Amino acid sequence: MRSLFRALPLLLMSMPLSGAPIGQNAAGTSPPTSAEEIVHISFAGSFGDKPFACGQYYEGVGSNGATVTPSDLRFFVSNVALLAADGTPTPVVLEQDGVWQYRSLALIDLEDGTGGCRNGNAAMHAEISGTVARGNYTGLRFTLGVPFELDHIDDSTAPSPLNMTAMLWSWQNGYKFLRAEVSTRARQARSMAKATGAVGFPVHVGSTGCASTGPNSGPDHECKYPNRTVVTLPAFDAMKDTVVFDMSKLLGRTDLSRNTQQTAPGCMSFPSDPDCIGVMQALGLVYGDLPAKPQVVFYAREK
Amino acid sequence: MLSPALARWLPGALAVVCVGSVLAATPPAPFVWDKPAWAPTPVVPSNNPMDAAKVELGRALFYDKRLSRDGTMACATCHRQELAFTDGQRVHIGVTGEAGIRSSMTLTNVAYLSSYTWANPLITSLEKQMQIPLFSEHPLEMGMVGREKQLVEMLSQDPDYPQQFALAFPEDDGRITKGNMTKAIASFERTLLSFDSPFDRYKHGDTRALSAAAKRGEALFFGERLECYHCHGGVNFTDNNKQQGQAFPEVGFHNTGLYNEDGQGAYKPWDHGLRDVTAKPEDEGAFRTPTLRNVAVTAPYMHDGSLPTLGAVILRHYAVQGHSAVAGKGPNPMRSEFIQGFKISHSEVNDLIAFLNSLTDRSFLTNPAFSDPRKRTPR
Numbered sequence: 001m002r003s004l005f006r007a008l009p010l011l012l013m014s015m016p017l018s019g020a021p022i023g024q025n026a027a028g029t030s031p032p033t034s035a036e037e038i039v040h041i042s043f044a045g046s047f048g049d050k051p052f053a054c055g056q057y058y059e060g061v062g063s064n065g066a067t068v069t070p071s072d073l074r075f076f077v078s079n080v081a082l083l084a085a086d087g088t089p090t091p092v093v094l095e096q097d098g099v100w101q102y103r104s105l106a107l108i109d110l111e112d113g114t115g116g117c118r119n120g121n122a123a124m125h126a127e128i129s130g131t132v133a134r135g136n137y138t139g140l141r142f143t144l145g146v147p148f149e150l151d152h153i154d155d156s157t158a159p160s161p162l163n164m165t166a167m168l169w170s171w172q173n174g175y176k177f178l179r180a181e182v183s184t185r186a187r188q189a190r191s192m193a194k195a196t197g198a199v200g201f202p203v204h205v206g207s208t209g210c211a212s213t214g215p216n217s218g219p220d221h222e223c224k225y226p227n228r229t230v231v232t233l234p235a236f237d238a239m240k241d242t243v244v245f246d247m248s249k250l251l252g253r254t255d256l257s258r259n260t261q262q263t264a265p266g267c268m269s270f271p272s273d274p275d276c277i278g279v280m281q282a283l284g285l286v287y288g289d290l291p292a293k294p295q296v297v298f299y300a301r302e303k
Numbered sequence: 304m305l306s307p308a309l310a311r312w313l314p315g316a317l318a319v320v321c322v323g324s325v326l327a328a329t330p331p332a333p334f335v336w337d338k339p340a341w342a343p344t345p346v347v348p349s350n351n352p353m354d355a356a357k358v359e360l361g362r363a364l365f366y367d368k369r370l371s372r373d374g375t376m377a378c379a380t381c382h383r384q385e386l387a388f389t390d391g392q393r394v395h396i397g398v399t400g401e402a403g404i405r406s407s408m409t410l411t412n413v414a415y416l417s418s419y420t421w422a423n424p425l426i427t428s429l430e431k432q433m434q435i436p437l438f439s440e441h442p443l444e445m446g447m448v449g450r451e452k453q454l455v456e457m458l459s460q461d462p463d464y465p466q467q468f469a470l471a472f473p474e475d476d477g478r479i480t481k482g483n484m485t486k487a488i489a490s491f492e493r494t495l496l497s498f499d500s501p502f503d504r505y506k507h508g509d510t511r512a513l514s515a516a517a518k519r520g521e522a523l524f525f526g527e528r529l530e531c532y533h534c535h536g537g538v539n540f541t542d543n544n545k546q547q548g549q550a551f552p553e554v555g556f557h558n559t560g561l562y563n564e565d566g567q568g569a570y571k572p573w574d575h576g577l578r579d580v581t582a583k584p585e586d587e588g589a590f591r592t593p594t595l596r597n598v599a600v601t602a603p604y605m606h607d608g609s610l611p612t613l614g615a616v617i618l619r620h621y622a623v624q625g626h627s628a629v630a631g632k633g634p635n636p637m638r639s640e641f642i643q644g645f646k647i648s649h650s651e652v653n654d655l656i657a658f659l660n661s662l663t664d665r666s667f668l669t670n671p672a673f674s675d676p677r678k679r680t681p682r
Contacts, residue, residue: 071640098550099550100550115585118554118556118585118586118589119542119554119555119556119557121551121552121553121554123550123551154341155537155538156341156342156343156537156538157341157343159548160548160549160550163343163546163548163549164549164550164553165536165537165541165542165544165553166542166553168532168536168537170525170532170536173525183640199636199638199639199640199642200640201640202640202641259643262528262645262646264527264528264530264643265530265640265641265643266640268527270527
C-alpha cells in the first residue's frame with residue numbers, strides 16, 4: 001500500500017482532473033472511485049496583514065501595543081468538511097500520512113524551529129490533504145481541537161502526531177488543541193519584562209474540568225469545558241483561498257505586558273484566569289459565565 | 304541472569320523470540336528490550352544495532368577504570384547505579400583532580416534522548432557524546448586524549464576482551480577499535496531503562512502504588528499553577544524525546560532563571576549553556592530539560608549542582624521566578640515564559656516531593672544486569 005501511495009503524485013500528473021484514489025484511511029484502504037476528488041486545504045499564520053514567521057518581531061500586538069516575537073504556533077484541526085451553498089457539510093477524508101494526519105485529525109505546524117521557536121522543529125505542516133465526494137462547495141468547516149475519543153489516550157503508545165510531547169497537556173486533560181506563544185522579552189521589551197514580571201504570553205487551549213475515572217484511564221465522559229471551537233468559513237474555495245490564523249486577533253483584546261498574579265502564565269485556558277477572557281472570546285469559546293462570541297481568529301484569504 | 308523486571312515481562316518477550324526463530328532460518332537472535340509493552344521503543348543508530356553480546360561487552364567496559372589516564376576512573380565513577388547513574392557531586396572531578404563546571408547527568412532512559420550533555424543540540428548520539436568524558440581536555444575528565452593506541456593495546460591484552468569483541472562484532476572480525484568500544488558502551492547504556500516506579504505502576508492500574516500525598520503532588524505537578532509538566536512532560540518527564548513511531552525528535556532547551564549576573568539575563572561567564580554552542584544571544588542560559596525519573600536520588604540539582612535538595616529547587620528556584628530573584632539579582636528577563644513563580648504551602652511542597660519520590664524505580668537502582676560484571680555475586 002505504501003508503494004502505491006508513493007506513486008500517487010505521478011499517477012495524479014497523468015490524470016487531468018484528479019479523479020484519483022488516496023491512500024489508506026482509518027478503516028483501511030479506499031478503493032479508487034471517480035466520485036471522489038483530492039482536496040488540499042492550506043493554512044497560514046499572520047499578525048494582521050504581516051505573515052507569521054519565527055524570528056520576526058511584530059509591533060502593536062495586544063491591547064497595550066506590545067512588541068512580540070513568536071515562540072510557537074501549532075494546532076490540531078479535526079472533522080474537516082466542505083460546505084455546499086445551503087450549508088450541507090461533506091466530510092473530508094484525510095490522507096493517513098503517518099506523520100501529521102491520523103483518522104480525522106491533523107496537526108497544523110506553522111513554526112519552523114528558528115528564532116524564538118527554537119524548541120520546535122524545522123518540519124512544518126501547513127496543508128491538509130484528503131479526499132471529498134465530488135460536488136460544488138462554497139464553504140469550509142472544521143473543529144479546532146482533538147476529538148474526545150482521541151483526546152485522552154496514553155501518549156506513550158499514541159501514533160504520530162499524537163506522540164509529540166510539545167502538544168501533550170496532561171493525560172487527564174488530554175492534548176493542547178492550540179499552542180500559540182509569543183515572547184515579549186527580547187529587544188526593547190526587556191525593560192518592560194523587568195518591570196512587570198511577564199516575559200511572554202503563551203496560549204494553550206484544551207479541555208478543562210475533566211473528571212478522571214482512575215489512573216489507568218482518562219475521563220469517560222466529556223470534560224466540563226471541552227473548549228473545542230467549530231470554525232465555519234462560509235465563503236471558502238480550497239483552490240483559491242487559505243485559512244488564516246491571525247495572532248493579532250487572538251491576542252488583540254489582551255494586555256501582553258502583564259500576567260495576573262497567581263495565575264498561569266499567559267492563558268492556559270483554566271477557569272478564572274482574567275488573562276484568558278480576551279483569548280477565549282476571540283476563539284469563540286464559552287469562558288466562565290461569559291457566553292461565546294463569534295470567533296475572529298480564523299478567516300479566509302485569497303492565496 | 305534474569306532481572307526481576309525482565310521476568311515480569313518474559314511471556315511477551317518469549318513470544319517475540321519464538322516467532323523470530325520460526326521465521327528466520329539463521330537468526331541473529333532479535334534483541335529484546337527489557338521494558339513493559341506500553342513503553343515506547345528506543346531508536347537505535349542503524350550502524351550500531353542492539354545485540355546481547357555487545358551489551359555485555361559494553362557493560363564490562365563501562366565499569367573498567369583502565370579507560371582513564373591513571374586507571375582511577377571508569378564511566379561508572381560519575382555514573383553510579385545506586386544514584387540512578389549520577390555521582391552525588393555538585394560537579395564532576397576529572398583524573399587530575401580538576402573540577403568540571405557541570406553536574407553528571409543521569410543515564411535513566413538515556414536511549415530516548417534527542418541530544419546529549421546539558422546543552423548541545425549537535426551531539427545526537429551516545430557514541431558521539433562519550434568522546435567528551437573519554438578524550439576531552441577542557442575540562443579534563445577521563446583524560447585519554449592522545450592515548451587511543453594505549454587504550455586499544457590494553458583491551459587487546461586483556462584475557463577476556465578479545466573474545467568478547469569477537470562475539471560482539473563478528474561483522475567486523477571482532478576488531479578491537481575505539482569505534483567498536485564506543486558502540487559497545489552505547490549499547491549497554493541504551494539498556495538502562497526505568498519504567499517500574501510506583502508512579503508507573505499507579506498509572507498502569509495499581510491504584511494503591513501511590514500514597515495520598517503523592518497523588519496530591521501529582522495534581523500539583525500536572526496543574527497550571529506550577530507549570531512543571533510543560534517542560535517535564537511525556538513518558539520520560541522531559542520535552543527532549545526520540546522514540547520509534549515518532550515523526551521527528553523533539554528538543555527543549557530552556558533558561559529557567561537560575562542566574563542573572565548583569566540584570567540583563569547573563570549566566571555565569573564560564574557557562575552560557577546553549578549559547579556556548581549556537582553563539583546566539585537569545586540562547587543565553589538555556590539548558591536541556593533533564594528527565595525527572597529517579598530524580599529523588601540524583602541530588603544535587605541543576606546543571607551546576609548548585610541547588611542541594613528538591614525542596615530548594617521548588618522553593619528557592621521555581622516558586623520565585625528563578626533562583627536569581629532570591630540571590631539579589633532580580634528575575635532573569637530572558638527566562639522561559641513558563642517560569643512565573645507561584646505561591647505554595649509547606650504541605651504542598653511535601654506533596655510535590657512525595658510525587659517526585661514516586662518516580663524512583665528501585666528495581667532500576669538494583670538491577671544486577673546493570674551492575675559491575677566483575678563484582679558478580681554467586682547466586
